[in-house]
Every structure is written in C-alpha cells, then in structure tokens.
Amino acid sequence: MTIKSVTPIILDLPFDVGTTQSSFAGRPRQMAMLLIRVETESGLVGWGEAFGYAVWPATQMAIEKIIAPMVVGQDETNIKSLMDDLQRQLHLLGRTGPVVYALSGLDIALWDIAGKKANQPLATLLGGAKHTDFSVYASLVRYNDGPLIARQAKAALDQGFSAIKLHEIDVAHVATARNAIGDHVPLMMDTNCPWSTEEAISKAQSLQKYNLHWLEEPIYPPEDFLALARVRKEGRVKIAAGENAMSPTDFRALFDANAVDFAQPSVTKVGGVSEMKRIIDLAGDRKVKLIPHSPYFGPGLLATMHLCATIEPDTLIEYSYVKLGANPVGEAVRLKNGRLQLPLGAGLGFDPDPDIVSRYQLKS
Ligand SMILES: [Mg+2]
Structure with a gap:
C-alpha cells in the first residue's frame, strides 16, 4: 500500500x-x-x-x-x-x-x-495483551494553593484513583496533600526540572517524612543523569524520570547511571509505539520499573494502554486530572471505578468522533 x-x-x-x-x-x-x-x-x-x-x-x-x-x-x-x-x-x-x-x-x-x-488490536501486534484492565493515578496540575491541592487530591481519591501525583515544587504542599489523603495512598511529586543538584538533594531529604512513592524530574537540565543519580542516592528518595529522554540510547544511559527507580518514556514524544516498545524491552532487561508518561486524552493515551497491556507485571497509567468538555475518543478512555479498560477493536481500538x-x- x-x-x-x-x-x-x-x-x-x-x-x-x-x-x-x-x-x-x-x-x-x-x-x-x-x-x-x-x-x-x-x-x-x-x-x-x-x-x-x-x-x-x-x-x-x-x-x-x-x-x-x-x-x-x-x-x-x-x-x-x-x-x-x-x-x-x-x-x-x-x-x-x-x-x-x-x-x-x-x-x-x-x-x-x-x-x-x-x-487485530495493537497490543496483539506487540506480542499480546497480558492485561486489559489498568490501575490509574491522578496527575494533578500545579495549583500552588494549599486548600485547593487538598480538595483536588481528596476528590481524585474519592473518584477511585489509586494514587495521586502533584505537580508542585513546595515541600509544604506535599505535606498538605499527604494530610488530606492519609498515610497509605501512594503520593508522587512531579517538579518539572526546577532545581540544582544540591537543592534537589536538600529538598529530597526534607521530603522523606512524607513517604513519596517517587520524586519526578527534580533537576535541571533533565539529561544530567549523573546528577540525578546523586539526588537518588544522597536524597534517599525514589526517582522517576524519562519524559524528556529521547531514545532507547538515552534510556540506556539513564539506567547505566542508576538514576531512576521508575522510567517514564512518553509515546507522543519519544518516537511513537516503535521506540516505546524498544524502551519497554530495555527496561525489562534492566529490571527497571516502567510507568509511562501519558498525560494525554486521545490516541496517545490509547497507544500507551496497548503498550502497557504487554508489560508484566502490570503497570500504573498516568491520567490527567482534568475535566474535558469534549474528547473525540472519550468513550474509550472513560474511567470505570477508577480504572481504564483496553479497547479491543482493531488498531488503537477507537477512532476519533468526527x-x-x-x-x-x-x-x-
Ligand atoms: Mg512529569
């Protein structure tokens, strides 16, 4: 053709x-x-x-x-x-x-x-779906507003999300969220690359008492994997990164540096399904847990679900905590009891509503 x-x-x-x-x-x-x-x-x-x-x-x-x-x-x-x-x-x-x-x-x-x-569904072309039902975590936007953070985190939990991720950079806001959701719900902090290495180590140490599931992208520039490895070791906190890494070669360097506990390749940024599959296989070989970056609502989220369907054991999926007034693939990515179900039609399983x-x- x-x-x-x-x-x-x-x-x-x-x-x-x-x-x-x-x-x-x-x-x-x-x-x-x-x-x-x-x-x-x-x-x-x-x-x-x-x-x-x-x-x-x-x-x-x-x-x-x-x-x-x-x-x-x-x-x-x-x-x-x-x-x-x-x-x-x-x-x-x-x-x-x-x-x-x-x-x-x-x-x-x-x-x-x-x-x-x-x-055939995309997952079948990629080796076969091992799961069709996914846990998702709520990825909140940055509010920089304590009461609003508490309200949104609690609301997401009440809707069935199994974990909460903040996009805040203030340690006090993590304390607020932890207080709102209790001690046992996984809580993540995504900072989007604000700090120097020394600042990040100091922040990581002060975050320890809040039992973060991970601290995400704490340093600038994001490609300084050796610095990130220092934050992981000296800050004694689990680290997630990868949405700004660019290829399987980059992920190999990330893993060689012992810089992450969670790898986060992003299907709409890294080269699509083909490159994601290579990175998933690499992370599997290196025994690094892979949880994709997927704050998407359309084919990017559907592709992520098909890729995640092939990962063993199962993996969390990032889901943006945003109310959309319309979504052309909304039917396929609607949460049911706080979970996502893989659409099993051919290809991505769902075409955008014209x-x-x-x-x-x-x-x-
Ligand atoms: Mg992020």
Whole structure:
C-alpha cells in the first residue's frame, strides 16, 4: 500500500482544571490535542497523536512542511524501515522536540493502520495483551494553593484513583496533600526540572517524612543523569524520570547511571509505539520499573494502554486530572471505578468522533 496523505489536526478542547491560574511552558494552559491523520491509497485511515498542549505550532509545522512531503507516496507496511529512515534523515533537526514529536504521532498512526489491516488490536501486534484492565493515578496540575491541592487530591481519591501525583515544587504542599489523603495512598511529586543538584538533594531529604512513592524530574537540565543519580542516592528518595529522554540510547544511559527507580518514556514524544516498545524491552532487561508518561486524552493515551497491556507485571497509567468538555475518543478512555479498560477493536481500538473533531478543530 501507499501513504496518500498525512494531516495534522489541532483540537482546542474545553477544559476545567479547577483553577483559572494555570500555565504550561510559559503560555496560558491550553488543552490542544494534536491529531495526525494518515490515509492510504487503499482508503485505510490511521490516527496518531503528537505532543500538543500549548506547544503544538512548531510540531504542526514540522508535519506539514517537512515530514508529510517525505512520506506521501511511501509504502507504510514496513513501519520499522520507514521510521528508521526518517529518524536518520532528520536527526540534524534534533533528537527530541517538535520533529520527533511529529514522528511520534506518525508512528502511532502507522501502527493503527497496521492493526486495522490485520484486524487485530495493537497490543496483539506487540506480542499480546497480558492485561486489559489498568490501575490509574491522578496527575494533578500545579495549583500552588494549599486548600485547593487538598480538595483536588481528596476528590481524585474519592473518584477511585489509586494514587495521586502533584505537580508542585513546595515541600509544604506535599505535606498538605499527604494530610488530606492519609498515610497509605501512594503520593508522587512531579517538579518539572526546577532545581540544582544540591537543592534537589536538600529538598529530597526534607521530603522523606512524607513517604513519596517517587520524586519526578527534580533537576535541571533533565539529561544530567549523573546528577540525578546523586539526588537518588544522597536524597534517599525514589526517582522517576524519562519524559524528556529521547531514545532507547538515552534510556540506556539513564539506567547505566542508576538514576531512576521508575522510567517514564512518553509515546507522543519519544518516537511513537516503535521506540516505546524498544524502551519497554530495555527496561525489562534492566529490571527497571516502567510507568509511562501519558498525560494525554486521545490516541496517545490509547497507544500507551496497548503498550502497557504487554508489560508484566502490570503497570500504573498516568491520567490527567482534568475535566474535558469534549474528547473525540472519550468513550474509550472513560474511567470505570477508577480504572481504564483496553479497547479491543482493531488498531488503537477507537477512532476519533468526527463530529467532535469538526466542532473543536482549530482553523488556521
Ligand atoms: Mg512529569
């Protein structure tokens, strides 16, 4: 078969995070879903998702101006060969960032097409689902507001989430959350790379009494794996990282440095299903627990679920604690008793609702 078109579609979805004071990457928070629609000459359509939020414009440009012209007319059936070739040709544009986010979305869409062609769920193509029912943790946005943190953490627990992750950087806010949810619920703190190594060690030590399940990305720059290993050892706290790592090679270095207890590759950022599968296999070989980064709502979350279905023993799935006013794959990622169920249709198992896509599509 042959790829006929590769089209980025940006949805600006209505949302409620419990506060109006919320930003992301220096911009006002936006729940933009960057879908990638791939159609073949034979009429099959696959859907992928590239990292979106408020930083989608550069990725959209990478798809439209660089990647789509390279892949239209190519055979989509050998995903490995096609993606490896693209990665090699485009490496001078960086091994992470918008181009690799775009490749991630393309790769997910190609796997969706492969599943549809074989009439099999993606998990089956990846070796078979060992689980179809997942525990999820609530990933709260940063509130920087003690009473609101307590309220949101407690509300998430009441809805059946099995663990709570904060995106705060203040130790006092961890104390507040721990107090709100009690001593036995797993609590994580994701800081998004704010501190020097020495600051992070000191913060980690002061966090010990709150029994964190993990401390996530405590240092800048995130790729300083030796510094991260020092925080893990001297701070005596479990460390999670990987959403900003860029390839299996990077994860090998992360593991060689003994820097993490939990590896967090991100399917919409790291190169899609193909690279995620390699990283999952590597983490398995190294006996490192893998819990993907997946604050997504669309094909990125569906792809994560299919990948997680192949991991033994089972793994937690990150689920953004955000109320969306509409979601084109909402039926497939709706929590039931605080858990997610793998959709078992062909490919990703669920296509975006065309009415929702059309209603919320950003027109340029
Ligand atoms: Mg994170």
